[in-house]
Amino acid sequence: MEKQELIDCHERIKPYIHNTPVLTSRLLNAMVGAQLFFKCENFQRMGAFKMRGAANAILQLPKEAREKGVVTHSSGNFAQALSLAAKSLGVPAYIVMPSSAPNVKKEAVRGYGGEVIECEPTLEAREQESEKIQQEKGAIFLHPSNDNEVILGQGTACKELLEDYPDLDAVFAPVGGGGLIAGTALSAYYFGTNCEVFGGEPFEVDDAYRSLQSGQIETNTTTNTIADGLKTQLGDKNFPIIQKHVKRIIRVTEDEIVEAMRLLWERLKIVCEPSCAVAFAAVIKEKEKFTNQKVGIIISGGNVDLGNLPF
Amino acid sequence: MEKQELIDCHERIKPYIHNTPVLTSRLLNAMVGAQLFFKCENFQRMGAFKMRGAANAILQLPKEAREKGVVTHSSGNFAQALSLAAKSLGVPAYIVMPSSAPNVKKEAVRGYGGEVIECEPTLEAREQESEKIQQEKGAIFLHPSNDNEVILGQGTACKELLEDYPDLDAVFAPVGGGGLIAGTALSAYYFGTNCEVFGGEPFEVDDAYRSLQSGQIETNTTTNTIADGLKTQLGDKNFPIIQKHVKRIIRVTEDEIVEAMRLLWERLKIVCEPSCAVAFAAVIKEKEKFTNQKVGIIISGGNVDLGNLPF
Numbered sequence: 001m002e003k004q005e006l007i008d009c010h011e012r013i014k015p016y017i018h019n020t021p022v023l024t025s026r027l028l029n030a031m032v033g034a035q036l037f038f039k040c041e042n043f044q045r046m047g048a049f050k051m052r053g054a055a056n057a058i059l060q061l062p063k064e065a066r067e068k069g070v071v072t073h074s075s076g077n078f079a080q081a082l083s084l085a086a087k088s089l090g091v092p093a094y095i096v097m098p099s100s101a102p103n104v105k106k107e108a109v110r111g112y113g114g115e116v117i118e119c120e121p122t123l124e125a126r127e128q129e130s131e132k133i134q135q136e137k138g139a140i141f142l143h144p145s146n147d148n149e150v151i152l153g154q155g156t157a158c159k160e161l162l163e164d165y166p167d168l169d170a171v172f173a174p175v176g177g178g179g180l181i182a183g184t185a186l187s188a189y190y191f192g193t194n195c196e197v198f199g200g201e202p203f204e205v206d207d208a209y210r211s212l213q214s215g216q217i218e219t220n221t222t223t224n225t226i227a228d229g230l231k232t233q234l235g236d237k238n239f240p241i242i243q244k245h246v247k248r249i250i251r252v253t254e255d256e257i258v259e260a261m262r263l264l265w266e267r268l269k270i271v272c273e274p275s276c277a278v279a280f281a282a283v284i285k286e287k288e289k290f291t292n293q294k295v296g297i298i299i300s301g302g303n304v305d306l307g308n309l310p311f
Numbered sequence: 312m313e314k315q316e317l318i319d320c321h322e323r324i325k326p327y328i329h330n331t332p333v334l335t336s337r338l339l340n341a342m343v344g345a346q347l348f349f350k351c352e353n354f355q356r357m358g359a360f361k362m363r364g365a366a367n368a369i370l371q372l373p374k375e376a377r378e379k380g381v382v383t384h385s386s387g388n389f390a391q392a393l394s395l396a397a398k399s400l401g402v403p404a405y406i407v408m409p410s411s412a413p414n415v416k417k418e419a420v421r422g423y424g425g426e427v428i429e430c431e432p433t434l435e436a437r438e439q440e441s442e443k444i445q446q447e448k449g450a451i452f453l454h455p456s457n458d459n460e461v462i463l464g465q466g467t468a469c470k471e472l473l474e475d476y477p478d479l480d481a482v483f484a485p486v487g488g489g490g491l492i493a494g495t496a497l498s499a500y501y502f503g504t505n506c507e508v509f510g511g512e513p514f515e516v517d518d519a520y521r522s523l524q525s526g527q528i529e530t531n532t533t534t535n536t537i538a539d540g541l542k543t544q545l546g547d548k549n550f551p552i553i554q555k556h557v558k559r560i561i562r563v564t565e566d567e568i569v570e571a572m573r574l575l576w577e578r579l580k581i582v583c584e585p586s587c588a589v590a591f592a593a594v595i596k597e598k599e600k601f602t603n604q605k606v607g608i609i610i611s612g613g614n615v616d617l618g619n620l621p622f
Contacts, residue, residue: 021332023354042580043334262617269353269613271580302580306573306622 001152001241003190009056009152010159016055016088019160020044025267032283034290037168038264039161042272042302046112049180049300050081050144053153057142058085060149066091068138073119073126075101076229077301078144083114094139096130098122104305145177146235155183161296162191169293172279174300175199175208175249176230178238184298185245195296199242199249200282202227202257208234208242209249226254226310229275229301250282257281258310264299265311273301274310312463312552314501320367320463321470327366327399330471331355336578343594345601348479349575350472353583353613357423360468360611361392361455364490367464368453369396377402379449384430384437386412387540388612389455394425405450407441409433415616456488457546466494472607473502480604483590485611486510486519486560487541489549495609496556506607510553510560511593513538513568519545519553520560537565537621540586540612561593568592569621575610576622584612585621 023038041049058070069092072082079095086093093114097106098121106116119129133139143150157180158171171192173184181199188195201209204225210218217239223231234242252260261277264270276299283295334349352360369381380403383393390406397404404425408417409432417427430440444450454461468491469482482503484495492510499506512520515536521529528550534542545553563571572588575581587610594606 026356045337047580265582265617269358269582271576271582306576306620309617309620311617 001148001186005152006155006159006187006190010156012059013052013055013153013156016045016085017052018044020157022161022164023268023270028263028267032287032290034287034292035294036283037161037165037294037296038268038299039157039296040270040299041157042270042276042299046077046080046084047301047303048077048081049154049157049298050077051085052156053150053179054078054081054085054142055088056153057147057149058089058091061140065140068092068140069094070142071096071130071133071137071139072142072144073097073130074144075105076144077303079105079109079114080112080303082142083109083112087113092137092139094133094137096126096133098126143235145179145232146237147179148237150179151183151186151238151241153183154180155187157298158184158187158296159191162187162195165294165296167193167294168195168296170196170198170290171296171298172198172200172283173298174227174230174275174278175201176275177232178208178234178242180298180300181246182238182241185241189245196247197245198247198282200279201249201251202230202278203251203253205230206251209251211239212243212249226257227274227278229273230278250286252278252281252285256285260284262311270299271302271304272299273304276300312459312497316463317466317470317498317501321467323370324363324366324464324467327356327396328363329355331468333472333475334579334581339574339578343598343601345598345603346605347594348472348476348605348607349579349610350468350607351581351610352468353581353587353610357388357391357395358612358614359388359392360465360491360609361388362396363467364461364464364494365389365392365396365453366399368458368460369400369402371460372451376451379403379451380405381453382407382441382444382448382450383453383455384408384441385455386416387455388614390416390420390425391423391614393453394420394423398424403448403450405444405448407437407444409437454546456490456543457548458490459548461490462494462497462549462552464494465491466498468609469495469498469607470502473498473506476605476607478504478605479506479607481507481509481601482607482609483509483511483594484609485538485541485586485589486512487586488543489519489545489553491609491611492557493549493552496552500556507558508556509558509593511590512560512562513541513589514562514564516541517562520562522550523554523560537568538585538589540584541589561597563589563592563596567596571595573622581610582613582615583610584615587611
């Protein structure tokens with residue numbers, strides 16, 4: 001994808017997103033030995049960077065397609081993002097969710113104006129159900145991460161970060177489905193000055209790490225991680241971008257994730273998801289390699305269940 | 312106190328404090344029916360507005376006095392604020408704390424460079440011990456809230472808020488010792504345009520509410536509230552300012568505090584103390600009186616024990 005595409009995407013979605021604040025902490029800087037810049041997408045509309053990609057994907061649909069609506073299957077942040085972005089643009093949004101999903105997540109989607117369609121909690125049922133909606137309603141299927149327009153949208157968070165701090169030496173992002181890290185890597189490549197991009201990934205779902213090793217997309221057999229936003233699978237659209245533009249993926253343990261999350265909550269005073277802590281844990285893990293550097297970290301989202309915290 | 316004193320105070324402390332960000336939320340606006348502007352002093356250095364007053368109080372001491380140091384008795388945010396402000400200015404800080412105070416609070420003070428002096432957990436012992444340090448070290452005693460320089464310092468948070476949003480109709484702050492609400496009221500009077508100031512206070516420690524009713528400083532017999540920052544007592548320096556410039560104090564229940572705190576964490580995605588939630592709970596409680604108004608809320612601090620949350 002080209003630089004101009006990222007620029008156009010950013011202009012296109014600006015009316016629908018926040019340019020989120022960047023926080024810093026002297027204590028965390030001292031602890032890591034680097035200058036850290038936290039891009040707080042937990043303060044994004046609906047609470048996560050997913051709003052960027054969802055808005056861009058809908059805006060890139062032709063007018064006739066928009067009228068018929070969009071459909072996705074997700075029980076995470078993309079479900080809410082697509083619902084809110086669609087509502088902002090007067091587009092119907094159909095969200096296929098497993099019947100086993102927590103009620104609070106279904107209510108959140110409905111609160112943003114999405115129509116929830118429940119299905120059996122299997123991947124097959126989810127795909128069947130969304131296929132059905134595409135046929136019945138003529139709605140367009142949008143994938144949460146393996147979609148070029150989504151990748152461009154997610155990349156605008158790093159673009160904004162580099163507009164504020166053009167001389168970052170490195171940017172860290174968590175790796176789940178790969179949309180955020182791919183978009184981040186594109187922005188660092190086009191808008192940074194020798195800015196290297198690193199991914200953080202839990203050992204428990206290290207498909208991206210193994211994919212980079214083997215040169216082909218690997219899958220996870222278990223997904224036993226607290227970072228629930230990162231359980232998804234790399235795709236064939238974002239993997240080549242990651243191969244080309246991501247310097248390295250650093251894996252972290254569950255204990256390291258929780259410890260990094262506690263630091264973010266206690267020191268930055270922000271509510272953020274375990275997924276964000278994965279990127280920060282990766283920085284801490286290899287901190288001696290970034291001494292005195294300027295390091296950006298994408299804080300991906302803040303939608304957590306306060307009744308189920310790891311502290 | 313005069314307008315120019317607030318202006319001078321702000322210029323004086325600027326190198327030692329952050330101009331903290333103001334957050335907004337469409338969802339909370341819709342819920343309250345007003346435009347809300349949250350001044351996030353939880354992002355202040357050391358995590359609370361107390362840094363402002365502590366910095367100003369030390370900066371106003373003559374040079375000779377600074378060399379001998381400052382002393383206070385506190386186990387809360389003022390202890391940390393005075394330690395950090397003193398350290399930033401190369402001044403010794405002696406902090407008298409009850410031996411029963413949690414180790415984490417003593418460590419936080421030491422982390423900011425303060426010297427902890429432990430005493431028996433009674434007010435008498437605290438006063439005796441800090442009296443002793445004044446005599447032995449020649450250190451100057453600084454009160455956490457009942458001090459004109461502290462009041463001016465705390466007022467700069469509202470001054471900054473009004474610089475960003477000059478046409479606020481109302482500003483809410485929590486009421487504890489009275490330093491924040493008094494400073495806020497002065498700033499609203501001098502820098503606002505018909506901006507009224509309201510206090511939020513827990514029913515369980517409603518000394519300020521009762522003091523305004525009776526016209527004299529009342530005391531609390533119990534302090535059974537989750538808002539641990541508000542258990543302190545009004546003083547003779549801030550009470551007259553509150554009488555003159557605070558429109559009204561609104562009392563809230565413990566349940567209302569926890570509910571407001573949950574909304575701040577879930578919707579604004581910030582880690583903040585129960586004390587901040589008291590001010591927001593007061594807004595919610597009387598929301599119909601503020602319909603379509605522009606309302607500022609001072610989020611006073613973010614130093615909470617993550618292992619002991621009310622959710």
